[in-house]
Amino acid sequence: MNPLKLLQIKNAWDTFQANHPKFPMFVNALATEGLSENAVIDITITTPEGKQFQSNIKLTASDMELMRSLKDLSQQKK
Numbered sequence: 001m002n003p004l005k006l007l008q009i010k011n012a013w014d015t016f017q018a019n020h021p022k023f024p025m026f027v028n029a030l031a032t033e034g035l036s037e038n039a040v041i042d043i044t045i046t047t048p049e050g051k052q053f054q055s056n057i058k059l060t061a062s063d064m065e066l067m068r069s070l071k072d073l074s075q076q077k078k
Helices: 003-019 022-034 061-076
Strands: 040-046 052-058
Touching: 003 022
Parallel strands: none
Antiparallel strands: 040 052
């Protein structure tokens, strides 16, 4: 992966965290106790005009393996 692109992504993430300081705490809580097989993630997006888009997924064993791999990858970069 392009190191410059990784730096751009990191800078964008830092800005996102500054704009939305509670979101990283939410993600950390999920990572430690909220995600498990058969858990349901329900997402609703509301546009400025009030239109809503909603979807949900039920986590599978393979989803959890992906989450573990991503967590391991993020810990290796520290």
